[in-house]
Amino acid sequence: MTTHPHRKVIIIGSGPAGLTAAVYAARASLTPLVIEGEPSSTSDQPGGQLMLTTEVENFPGFPEGVQGPELMQRMRDQAARFGAEFLTEKATNIDFSGHPHRVWVRDDEYTADAIIVSTGARSLMLGLPNETSLIGHGVSTCATCDGFFFRGQEIAVVGGGDSAIEEASFLTKFATKVTIIHRRDKFRASKIMQERAFNNPKITVRWNSQVTQLFGEKKLEAIEVTDTNSGATERVALGGLFVAIGHRPNTDLFAGVLDMEDTGYLVTQPGSTRTNVAGVFACGDVQDHTYRQAITAAGSGCMAAIDAERWLEHQHATTSK
Secondary structure, eight states: OEEOOOEEEEEEOOSHHHHHHHHHHHHTTOOOEEEOOOTTOSSSOTTGGGGGOSEEOSSTTOTTOEEHHHHHHHHHHHHHHTTOEEEOSOOOEEEOSSSSEEEEETTEEEEEEEEEEOOOEEEOOOOOTTHHHHBTTTEESOHHHHGGGGTTOEEEEEOOSHHHHHHHHHHTTTOSEEEEEOSSSSOOSOHHHHHHHHTOTTEEEEOSEEEEEEEOSSSOOEEEEEETTTOOEEEEEOSEEEEOSOEEESOGGGTTTSOBOTTSOBOOOTTSOBOSSTTEEEOGGGTOSSOOOHHHHHHHHHHHHHHHHHHHHHHHHHHTO
16 A cells, blocks of 8 residues: 655546636645546546537637537646646545545545545436447537537437426427427426426427437437337437436445435535535535536535635644644
8 A cells, every 4th residue: 555645635526626626726835636537437537527528618718619628628737737736546435534534546545634525427328339429419418508509400308307307498499399208108307397398389298218229420310219118119310319317426435424415416514615524525516416517616616625725724723722
């Protein structure tokens, strides 16, 4: 086992939240170590979900839009410029039971006074062979992010909960027709959301159906829809497909240590990024199941860094008395 020099701050995760936290922590001379994830991981890869996004048009400061990977690289470069250090590995174990807090990457141990958790969340996917390669090329998991690109087209949304209907309703602002594809014969969504879908003339529903194949190499061209009762299949030409079957926060590492909601999202104190463990803070999609936007994640990353800095100052003032 290798033990590395003690740090004031370790940031676990490197999406918009983690990298913004790194910028602020580094500028506060805290020299953070960012354990940014491993490139082979689809759940917590360096840069987070924006590494799978093509054009980002709603991040302030980029009037012409910016590629997701380019935006993440710029944020990483900015943090590095101020002194943040990066470890392109995945955190494999933690111990927050005392001070200092400890984080392991396999057999290597890292210690820090404060920890910022920004491991993000991942969209649940259909599990189809070419699904990942078509994300950003006709397949999306975020209507707010990508709806504008489908103006004047026929599109479909997969799912049956509040999120799916909310996505479908939002997409009717752009699309000529939105089809909700649901594998059951009734929605899980709340009654008010169901009424919203049924009363929208642009929304139709395909009950007892699931998407079983995606067609298109460089761009989505059509989908195969299979009837869950009869097994009959139909090829349907589409401009876009939105997968809205849920999200899963990357919080397995913190189970039994940090307080979580039933859905796995970390619980932070109202108006702050503090968790139930002193000196451990959480930001971004790992604790936000409401907005899930790059800009809100970045904002909470700023909050986490400031909260950590102030907590460290308070600890220093207390121990030096």
